[in-house]
Amino acid sequence: xxxxxxxxxxxxxxxxxxxxxxxxxxxxxxxxxxxxxxxxxxxxxxxxxxxxxxxxxxxxxxxxxxxxxxxxxxxxxxxxxxxxxxxxxxxxxxxxxxxxxxxxxxxxxxxxxxxxxxxxxxxxxxxxxxxxxxxxxxxxxxxxxxxxxxxxxxxxxxxxxxxxxxxxxxxxxxxxxxxxxxxxxxxxxxxxxxxxxxxxxxxxxxxxxxxxxxxxxxxxxxxxxxxxxxxxxxxxxxxxxxxxxxxxxxxxxxxxxxxxxxxxxxxxxxxxxxxxxxxxxxxxxxxxxxxxxxxxxxxxxxxxxxxxxxxxxxxxxxxxxxxx
Amino acid sequence: xxxxxxxxxxxxxxxxxxxxxxxxxxxxxxxxxxxxxxxxxxxxxxxxxxxxxxxxxxxxxxxxxxxxxxxxxxxxxxxxxxxxxxxxxxxxxxxxxxxxxxxxxxxxxxxxxxxxxxxxxxxxxxxxxxxxxxxxxxxxxxxxxxxxxxxxxxxxxxxxxxxxxxxxxxxxxxxxxxxxxxxxxxxxxxxxxxxxxxxxxxxxxxxxxxxxxxxxxxxxxxxxxxxxxxxxxxxxxxxxxxxxxxxxxxxxxxxxxxxxxxxxxxxxxxxxxxxxxxxxxxxxxxxxxxxxxxxxxxxxxxxxxxxxxxxxxxxxxxxxxxxxxx
Amino acid sequence: xxxxxxxxxxxxxxxxxxxxxxxxxxxxxxxxxxxxxxxxxxxxxxxxxxxxxxxxxxxxxxxxxxxxxxxxxxxxxxxxxxxxxxxxxxxxxxxxxxxxxxxxxxxxxxxxxxxxxxxxxxxxxxxxxxxxxxxxxxxxxxxxxxxxxxxxxxxxxxxxxxxxxxxxxxxxxxxxxxxxxxxxxxxxxxxxxxxxxxxxxxxxxxxxxxxxxxxxxxxxxxxxxxxxxxxxxxxxxxxxxxxxxxxxxxxxxxxxxxxxxxxxxxxxxxxxxxxxxxxxxxxxxxxxxxxxxxxxxxxxxxxxxxx
Numbered sequence: 001x002x003x004x005x006x007x008x009x010x011x012x013x014x015x016x017x018x019x020x021x022x023x024x025x026x027x028x029x030x031x032x033x034x035x036x037x038x039x040x041x042x043x044x045x046x047x048x049x050x051x052x053x054x055x056x057x058x059x060x061x062x063x064x065x066x067x068x069x070x071x072x073x074x075x076x077x078x079x080x081x082x083x084x085x086x087x088x089x090x091x092x093x094x095x096x097x098x099x100x101x102x103x104x105x106x107x108x109x110x111x112x113x114x115x116x117x118x119x120x121x122x123x124x125x126x127x128x129x130x131x132x133x134x135x136x137x138x139x140x141x142x143x144x145x146x147x148x149x150x151x152x153x154x155x156x157x158x159x160x161x162x163x164x165x166x167x168x169x170x171x172x173x174x175x176x177x178x179x180x181x182x183x184x185x186x187x188x189x190x191x192x193x194x195x196x197x198x199x200x201x202x203x204x205x206x207x208x209x210x211x212x213x214x215x216x217x218x219x220x221x222x223x224x225x226x227x228x229x230x231x232x233x234x235x236x237x238x239x240x241x242x243x244x245x246x247x248x249x250x251x252x253x254x255x256x257x258x259x260x261x262x263x264x265x266x267x268x269x270x271x272x273x274x275x276x277x278x279x280x281x282x283x284x285x286x287x288x289x290x291x292x293x294x295x296x297x298x299x300x301x302x303x304x305x306x307x308x309x310x311x312x313x314x315x316x317x318x319x320x321x322x323x324x
Numbered sequence: 325x326x327x328x329x330x331x332x333x334x335x336x337x338x339x340x341x342x343x344x345x346x347x348x349x350x351x352x353x354x355x356x357x358x359x360x361x362x363x364x365x366x367x368x369x370x371x372x373x374x375x376x377x378x379x380x381x382x383x384x385x386x387x388x389x390x391x392x393x394x395x396x397x398x399x400x401x402x403x404x405x406x407x408x409x410x411x412x413x414x415x416x417x418x419x420x421x422x423x424x425x426x427x428x429x430x431x432x433x434x435x436x437x438x439x440x441x442x443x444x445x446x447x448x449x450x451x452x453x454x455x456x457x458x459x460x461x462x463x464x465x466x467x468x469x470x471x472x473x474x475x476x477x478x479x480x481x482x483x484x485x486x487x488x489x490x491x492x493x494x495x496x497x498x499x500x501x502x503x504x505x506x507x508x509x510x511x512x513x514x515x516x517x518x519x520x521x522x523x524x525x526x527x528x529x530x531x532x533x534x535x536x537x538x539x540x541x542x543x544x545x546x547x548x549x550x551x552x553x554x555x556x557x558x559x560x561x562x563x564x565x566x567x568x569x570x571x572x573x574x575x576x577x578x579x580x581x582x583x584x585x586x587x588x589x590x591x592x593x594x595x596x597x598x599x600x601x602x603x604x605x606x607x608x609x610x611x612x613x614x615x616x617x618x619x620x621x622x623x624x625x626x627x628x629x630x631x632x633x634x635x636x637x638x639x640x641x642x643x644x645x646x647x648x649x650x
Numbered sequence: 651x652x653x654x655x656x657x658x659x660x661x662x663x664x665x666x667x668x669x670x671x672x673x674x675x676x677x678x679x680x681x682x683x684x685x686x687x688x689x690x691x692x693x694x695x696x697x698x699x700x701x702x703x704x705x706x707x708x709x710x711x712x713x714x715x716x717x718x719x720x721x722x723x724x725x726x727x728x729x730x731x732x733x734x735x736x737x738x739x740x741x742x743x744x745x746x747x748x749x750x751x752x753x754x755x756x757x758x759x760x761x762x763x764x765x766x767x768x769x770x771x772x773x774x775x776x777x778x779x780x781x782x783x784x785x786x787x788x789x790x791x792x793x794x795x796x797x798x799x800x801x802x803x804x805x806x807x808x809x810x811x812x813x814x815x816x817x818x819x820x821x822x823x824x825x826x827x828x829x830x831x832x833x834x835x836x837x838x839x840x841x842x843x844x845x846x847x848x849x850x851x852x853x854x855x856x857x858x859x860x861x862x863x864x865x866x867x868x869x870x871x872x873x874x875x876x877x878x879x880x881x882x883x884x885x886x887x888x889x890x891x892x893x894x895x896x897x898x899x900x901x902x903x904x905x906x907x908x909x910x911x912x913x914x915x916x917x918x919x920x921x922x923x924x925x926x927x928x929x930x931x932x933x934x935x936x937x938x939x940x941x942x943x944x945x946x947x948x949x950x951x952x953x954x955x956x957x
Contacts, residue, residue, distance in 0.1 A: 055860050057852075088863030095861075100854040103873055104953055105880070118864055150952040166862065489661075490668035493936050494929075495895025501917045502676045502925060583792040587899060590794050591914070606795065613802055620802070624795045632790035639786065 001069070002206040003052070003091075003174055004028040008066035010047050010230075012277075013059060019277035021047040023230040024066070026304075029206040031173065034197075036209045036221035036238070038253065042274050044230035045210050049176045052208075053093050054083045071173065089119045092167035094196075096179040098159035102151040108135075108162050109147035115169040134165040138195060157188035164196055174206040181216065193220060214257055218242060226250050229275050229285035232304065236311040246313035246322045248290050284316070292317050374568065378644035388640035394633040402449040411439050413446040413600045425618065434605065434619040435612050444622050447602040450595065451630055454512050454519070455582040461520035462581075463574045466527025471566065473528070474535030475558060481532070488525035496522055497587060504593040515594050519581050530573050534566035541565075572642040579634030586627050602627040658944055662937045669933045670926070674715050677922050722930060728923030736927040739912050744931075747908035749821060750900070751893045753828030754835070758886055762836045766843020766882070767875070773848045782844070785837035797830040797903040814905035824906070831900040835889050842885055846878040853877075880950045887943035891936030 010022035022044045029035045037045045050056045052068050054075065068075040070091065075083060095101040103111055112134055113127035122130070128147070135143035138161040151159055160180065167175055180196065181189040197220045200207045211217060217224060217238065224241050226234040226249065234247040245251040252270040272289040275281055281288055287297040296316055304312040307322070315321055382388045401408060416438035423433045431440035473484040499522055507514045535558075538544060544561045552560075588594030589603025597604055602623040609619035709717075721728070727736035765785075769778040788796070804826060805813030815823045850856060851874060859873040898910035905911075909928060916924030948954045 053861055055857055084863050084865065086863070087861060093861045095854060095858060097854060101858045103855040103859070103877070105877055105951060106873075107952075114864065115862060118862075118868065152953050166858075486664050486668070489665045490672060493665055493669040493891075493933050494672065495892065495932065495936075497898050498895050498913065498929065498932070499673075499676075501898065501914065502673060502929075505917045506920075579790060583790075587792050587794055591899070591902065593917075606798065610798055613798070614806055617802060620798060624791075624799065628787075628791040628795060631792065632787060635790050636786060 001028045002031045002033075002071065003208075004067075004069040005048065005052060006067040006069065008048060008051060008068065009064040010044070010051050010056065011062050011064050013062070014278065016276075017278045020280060021061075021230050021277055022051065023280075025227070025230070025232055027225045027232065027235065029174065029208055031206050032201070032204040033223070034200065034207040034209055034221045036211060036217040036224045037227060038211065038214070038217065038224055039227035040212060040274050042229075042277065043227040044277075045227045046178055047230075048227075049093070049178055049208060049210055053091065053176060054087060055093070085119070088115060088172070089170045090172050091174040091176065092170075092172045094160075094163050094167045094175065094177040094180045097183050098156070098163045099151060099183075101163060102159065104151055107148050107150055108154070112147075112162070112166055112169060115166065119170055130169070134169055135162070137168075138162070138165040138199075140165075156184050157192055160184060160188075160192050161195065164192070164199070168199060168203070171203055172205065174208070175200065176208045176210070178210045179212070180209075182211070182213070189216075196220075214253060226253070229280050230277065231285065231314065232312075233286065233314045234312065235304070236307070236313075240308075240311055244322050246307050246311065246318045247315045248292050248317075248321050249286050251321060252289075284314070292320060374645065378641070381644040382640060385640050385644070387636050388644075391633040391636040391640065394629065395637060398448050398452055398630055398633070401445055402452040405445050405449060409442045409445045411442040413438065413443045414598055415439075431622045432616070432618045434609060435616065436608070440605075440619055440622050443600055443605055444602070444626050446600045447605065447623060447626065448630070450512060450599065450601045451582045451585065451627070454515055454585040455578045455634070457512075458516045458519035458523065458581045458585075459574050459578040461516065462523040462527055462577065463570060465520060466524040467531045467566070467570055469524065470528030470531030471535050471558065471562070474532035475539065475554070475562070477536075484528065484532070488529060491522055491525045494522070496584065497591070500584070500588045501591060501593055504588060510596060510599060512595065512599075515585055515588060518588075519584060523577065523581070526577065527570060527573060530569050531566050534569050535562050538562040538565040568645045572638055572645060574638075575641055576635050576638030579631040579638065582634065583627070583631045654948070655941075655945065658941055662941065666933060666937055670719070670930050671715060673929045673933075674718065674926055675711065677925050678711060678714065718926065722927070727927035727930075736923050739924065740928070740931065743907065743909045743912045743928075746906060747894055747897050747901070747910065750824050750828055750831060750897055750906065750908060751890060753821070753824050754832035754893050755886060755890065757829055757832040758836050758839045758889065762839030763843050763879070763882060765840040767847055769840070770844040770847025770851065770878070771870070773844070778844075781840065785840050788833050788837040793830060793834060794899045794903060796833050797827075797900055800826060800830060801903060817907050827900050827904045827906060830903070831893060831897055835886075835893065839882060839885060843878065843882050846881055847874065850874055850878045880947070883950065884943045884947050887946055888940055891932070891939040894935055895932050 004026075005028070006026050008022055008025045009020075012019040012021055025044065025048050027035060027037070037048070039045045047056070047061070051061075051063055052070075052075070056063070063076060066076070070086070075086065078086070102108065109128060109131045112131035113124065116122040116127035116130050117124060132143050132147050135147060140146060140158055140161055146154075151162070154162065160183075163180075167177075175196075177196065181192050184192060193216060196207075199205075209217070209221060221238045224234075224236060224238050225232050226241075226247065228249050234241070234245065234250045236246065241250060242254070245254055249270070252268070255268040256270065270289055275285055275288070281298075282301075283299050284290070284293070284297040284302050287293040290297065292315075294317075300316070302314045302316045304314045305318055307313050307318060313321070416436045417433075418437045423429075423437075425432045429439050429441060431444060434440050434443070469484060473481040500518055503518055503521075504514055539562060541561075544557065547557060547561055585594055586601065586603030586606070589596075589601045590607040592607065594603055595601040597608075605623040606620055606627070609616065609623070613620050718728075725737065727740070729735060765781050769781045772778050801813050804810045811826050812823060815827065855877075856869065856874055859869045864873075894909060897906075897908060898914055900906070901908050901910035902914060909932070912924060913928050915921075916928065
């Protein structure tokens with residue numbers, strides 16, 4: 001395994017008490033593999049990724065338990081300086097909103113070149129040449145001229161390509177992409193996603209794709225981990241999940257995708273709202289919204305049951321769910 | 325002078341670059357504000373208004389409570405100074421000039437042999453009166469002119485903006501010296517008139533900005549499309565949004581106006597004796613500060629605490645009304 | 651960029667005319683311009699009439715204003731009460747006030763920005779709360795009170811400095827007056843820097859810089875400070891005009907013979923030429939400072955430069 005997260009716990013201190021954002025998440029990615037992490041906002045998918053990258057805001061955040069094994073070592077045990085050398089060089093992150101994620105007063109060329117001067121000790125001139133090369137690689141036209149421009153002078157899709165270029169600069173082993181296409185126009189979304197998938201294949205990188213868009217997932221992911229209230233509720237190869245979900249929450253997500261063959265019918269929506277992380281319901285966190293909930297769900301927290309060798313579901317009644 | 329800068333500080337601070345998304349806390353924070361029942365999915369809370377939300381915050385803010393109490397006390401002694409003093413601020417005994425603290429005269433005597441305690445208490449009346457009246461004048465004039473310019477735009481807006489620029493280009497103390505040096509009246513009105521004259525552009529800029537922002541809101545556009553009259557638009561839909569920033573800036577400005585009156589009186593062009601003002605007393609005490617520092621320190625302390633109370637109150641109200649800063 | 655400069659220059663003209671006209675009217679209409687010319691006594695009617703004719707005061711005000719401005723642009727600012735040329739007064743007064751302003755600006759930059767960065771990075775900690783409270787106190791206490799108290803403590807009680815400045819006003823004697831002059835602005839610079847740093851620290855691009863694996867000092871200096879100081883730099887630039895006009899109080903406390911002193915004397919003696927002349931120059935300084943700030947803004951922030 002390239003990356004293995006084991007039983008990770010993250011908390012936040014808030015005005016209304018402790019918010020338990022991540023409660024025992026475990027997942028893994030291999031080189032060349034794409035793991036899609038799925039869930040509503042507040043499910044803990046981004047916080048998990050930030051803990052893996054080591055960019056959590058501490059405080060108010062706090063990692064209260066677990067391990068992040070990357071290339072054989074536990075990142076959580078590293079000193080900050082060693083951790084910093086890993087960031088950007090061996091694992092990199094792509095953020096959702098490229099306009100706000102790029103520094104508005106530094107030219108894109110300098111922001112790209114910075115990766116080489118800081119991590120590789122290159123001269124500014126060589127780094128600048130590398131930056132042009134990178135912009136070519138993510139297919140930004142007229143790279144040599146545009147390298148001097150500032151983020152606001154690029155279109156949304158081009159900016160996200162720059163984010164991708166920055167993440168790929170040092171050819172890291174792992175890329176974490178946090179909703180990389182959500183802020184883009186639909187037509188541009190596909191192009192950017194395609195580019196990312198292509199470069200990933202080429203460089204044999206592991207990719208963690210955080211999203212709430214099931215359409216994107218079906219095309220590029222190998223495995224899916226579905227998160228709810230800071231836990232993984234289902235984890236499976238992508239085809240298995242689309243064939244038959246083993247958790248009522250996954251089923252709800254799939255049923256709420258608009259489909260052409262159901263035109264005219266009322267669109268399904270999971271009832272209720274996700275729970276507050278300061279007051280996660282006892283038992284199965286999903287029970288207040290679950291159509292299959294029984295008494296046991298209100299008291300006993302379901303473990304991740306083994307559905308098959310490659311598949312797990314945190315539902316007491318996963319068999320029932322699997323059979324529809 | 326501090327005038328005009330608070331607005332600038334706010335305006336500049338408001339143009340933050342980049343997003344305001346928290347590092348990692350985004351998810352936790354969005355949830356924090358989500359209404360919740362006992363099982364996490366219960367019925368929604370009643371929506372709270374900006375004002376009741378702000379009031380709830382202010383009641384728990386020690387800075388607000390402390391400055392509020394100081395201000396209440398100041399208002400009280402301005403209205404009834406005789407409640408805590410028995411003497412008259414104008415009854416002086418030259419034979420006691422520059423004497424220190426003694427029984428019945430806790431703050432000692434000034435260079436004219438007047439009781440410093442009594443004069444300090446009576447000085448509050450001048451400061452509070454100038455501060456409150458000038459702020460009222462500035463707020464009314466500034467809001468009306470700013471709102472009109474913001475609402476109608478076009479030429480009236482450009483003209484007003486230029487006029488505001490002209491007033492901002494004149495240093496306040498300098499303007500005060502020039503205008504007030506030729507006035508012989510012994511009342512507080514010339515000083516108030518001067519503050520209103522130079523102070524209104526500060527409020528008018530804020531009111532103009534608030535109105536322009538409010539005008540672009542969808543519900544205002546909708547009301548306009550439904551044929552609401554201009555006066556109804558302004559009073560019902562736009563004014564409520566412009567009130568909060570104006571109140572905040574006016575509260576802080578009140579403190580700076582008190583300081584301005586004292587400064588002008590110190591320079592000899594604000595109030596003149598026999599008026600009782602902290603600025604006059606501080607000015608009179610400074611030549612013999614070596615022998616009688618108490619005559620300088622007591623009115624200075626009173627002035628500092630008064631201005632501080634109003635500025636802290638304004639600061640607390642701003643924090644409460646501006647959810648972005650929380 | 652060139653067109654922008656021209657447009658800003660054109661915008662300055664009405665403001666300049668408005669501000670100088672306003673002061674001109676204040677002095678001429680509200681005051682009695684010839685009262686100061688006869689010394690302590692009141693002028694007798696015949697002399698007054700003659701003086702009015704000599705200075706063109708019998709003409710309408712707008713004509714006086716035009717004549718005056720015409721003279722100003724040929725370098726003639728008129729004569730002060732004691733027969734000195736106003737330009738001569740300026741040549742001795744302005745260097746002193748400029749020195750004073752320079753020291754004040756230096757204090758704002760060094761102390762204000764340092765305190766702002768320190769507190770902005772440690773928001774909510776004791777050092778932050780302490781500094782924040784201190785700035786509130788500094789803003790609240792009027793400058794003349796701060797000045798008198800510091801003069802009393804450092805000059806009279808402890809004897810560290812000379813309580814009043816000699817007429818040459820060398821740099822070292824202007825340090826305390828400079829600090830007093832800067833005090834309120836310094837507090838604003840601290841608060842502004844703090845707000846700006848604290849806001850930008852949570853921005854997405856700082857998170858990106860951390861995720862890129864940049865060392866902490868590089869994240870702070872190159873990414874955080876570069877953005878956060880843009881509003882601070884513009885504030886300090888605009889402050890130059892404020893400080894030179896606000897030096898009246900400070901110069902009076904420390905008996906500094908600069909612009910404020912000359913203005914104060916001119917106003918007390920109702921000397922029109924001195925007052926209007928000095929104010930005209932101050933307004934000009936203020937407008938130029940603001941123009942420079944606007945241009946500086948464009949240089950520092952590419953989003954404005956290429957807008």
